Amino acid sequence: MAPDFTLDAHDSETAARAGRLQTGHGEVLTPAFMPVGTQASVKTLTPDELIAAGADILLANTYHLYLRPGVETVRGMGGLHRFMSWPRAILTDSGGFQVLSLSELRKVGARGVEFRSHLDGSRHMIAPEDAIRIQDGLGTDIAMSFDEPVELPAPAEAIRVAVDRTVDWARRGLDERRRLRDEGRGVMALFGINQGGVDAAERRRCFESLGGMPFDGFALGGLWVGEARALSLEMVERDVAMFPAERPRYLMGVGHPVDVIEAVARGVDMFDCVLPTRNARRGTVFISTGRLVVKNAAYANDPRPLDPACDCYTCRRFSRGYLRHLFTAGEILGMRLASIHAVSHMIGLARDARAAIIEGRFQAFRAAFLTRFQSGELLSPASVPVRRGSPGVTESASGFPRSGPRGSTEEMLDDVE
């Protein structure tokens, strides 16, 4: 029942690799970017739009779905796939991170986590066994071990305790899956999560235990939470060096295009992040040449698509000027169209990396990607030749105002939320 992971190609100059992960709901091509559907919905998008964007897997969240609508409702409706009408693979995060970051009055003990719901203040207790049973009840394809991330910076002692607990909970989660399988359930894959923050020794100590356990894949947890990019990437290198080559490797919560490509170069196979879609809903998207703040007034009369190099639905059909109008007017369609581009762009980037690895040109792809991404080309609205007229409209005497509001510069948002 464990997912079958096949490696199709290894890059000769880096640790990058291309693979295929078989699940109960189809094949996942790696490197893979997984859109995030926290509450059984990738915000603003339909399943068909995700498929059109190339998604073969998405992520949902155990903590959120456990609280609302509840696992019995999802199970009664035929499981998460049928509930949200998503025919392809689903990975569920175990909820460890959300319990830590969202719930109130949480008490972490050896048995598990006691907390109050961020929705209604109700009391709950989730033990690592519960986390596995809930994910099985949701009908996920890939479950994650219940872990304890630490809020950094943390004293060495706190990190050590969290690592010990993560290892203990990992073992208990695997035991629970074994019990589920004895009952004829628990068909899902289960990934372990390596913790230890940016303490290389603790991460090593964590994996010395985890690595011996029969997980179907391993995740890199607790990274990209505020530390410098170089340090994060160093942790990625160290973790990946310990992880078994034949299992998929998943870097949790990472989704900046540069980080994705740099982590792929270090041997990571799977990614998820809310950043691209969250930014999109606020009017900012990544394009091939950098970050575009389409809600800026500078784009009000720009007839080009978000990214002329992109062939997503949004870029095929709509202009920056129209998207800018939708954001200014508070129209939900703006969030939708930007989200479609954002998801297509990240999945496309992972697919392009995969093709480059298979064709033995990953280093050239990586260099070209970085140069282009940092170029800022296409971002300036200044040099746009204006389309004039249309079949149904005759030009006015005054014509189109060529000098739009062009002084404004890129508004730079923080990369990681």
Next chain:
Amino acid sequence: MAPDFTLDAHDSETAARAGRLQTGHGEVLTPAFMPVGTQASVKTLTPDELIAAGADILLANTYHLYLRPGVETVRGMGGLHRFMSWPRAILTDSGGFQVLSLSELRKVGARGVEFRSHLDGSRHMIAPEDAIRIQDGLGTDIAMSFDEPVELPAPAEAIRVAVDRTVDWARRGLDERRRLRDEGRGVMALFGINQGGVDAAERRRCFESLGGMPFDGFALGGLWVGEARALSLEMVERDVAMFPAERPRYLMGVGHPVDVIEAVARGVDMFDCVLPTRNARRGTVFISTGRLVVKNAAYANDPRPLDPACDCYTCRRFSRGYLRHLFTAGEILGMRLASIHAVSHMIGLARDARAAIIEGRFQAFRAAFLTRFQSGELLSPASVPVRRGSPGVTESASGFPRSGPRGSTEEMLDDVE
């Protein structure tokens, strides 16, 4: 250039009729329900979703687009069709109603209306000539005359003044279109709007003037603004009796299914209303058997689609339980899916009426529709057999909780907003 309106069939027992209106952007089948895209976006929906719902025409608003993004921006981007990527017909409301209902400090005089923008307080003046020129600049297929609705109840004198002004502005608008045509522009159709509130004599007096003007169609304005349904329908009968048979008749702002069918029976051809989509965004939709408040807890475990008799995207793919979850969780996808159903349902209703008229069975259709709509059938979640399990999920010992929260009754919203 005027749209060619062909009548395909007349019902023998009522005044209902089926027609086809040719525009510069395709044919509009009547009776027609026009979704409302006030700010160049039918809220939450893409053009492709509207086409899938059967829309061949939509409505946009002159007042809103004049203020934001501005007619020069729309014209510079190639006109409204290209701006919003909508290939089919567009009717623009002239803005008279919105100036009255939204703007601040408005001053209505013989010349036109002075007002402050509801967006930024800026001062504007729109004369009836401007309204025509703006609509031409947007590139609309069907423009509406600039009228002065009155806020009811109003003294007889106020209604009389508004009617006189509406007639004067109608003539000036037609003169302006003639000037535009002399410049090689103004290809759009132009509809006159009959006013007079629910004062039958004033409506008659208004049309005695309007009826002699070369409008391409006539609209019924100032109705369904709070008066009783019977009185509104009486006004419809009286107006339609005066209107020329060979021109399209448009009942503005009406969109309750019962009102649409009753007005079709009285000879109306076109409708628009924000009600179905506005309600949908709040979790309430019309289905064939009445009004469904899908956000109600009663539907949390209901595996049926919104309307089992509907074949829209939403009803083909998603359950009430999932939609209820999306609304509870505040997910935008809920608003989208409900809006898709709402638009499909209204357009489908108009199409069904058209087919019934053509096939000579409109009276039977009307009777069956009313009986079914008032039946409330399918609205109760109580009798639902629960689907159990799915290929990927094994049942728990406890199984699905059959007794959901079923006590709650329909929450009835006001029909007309």
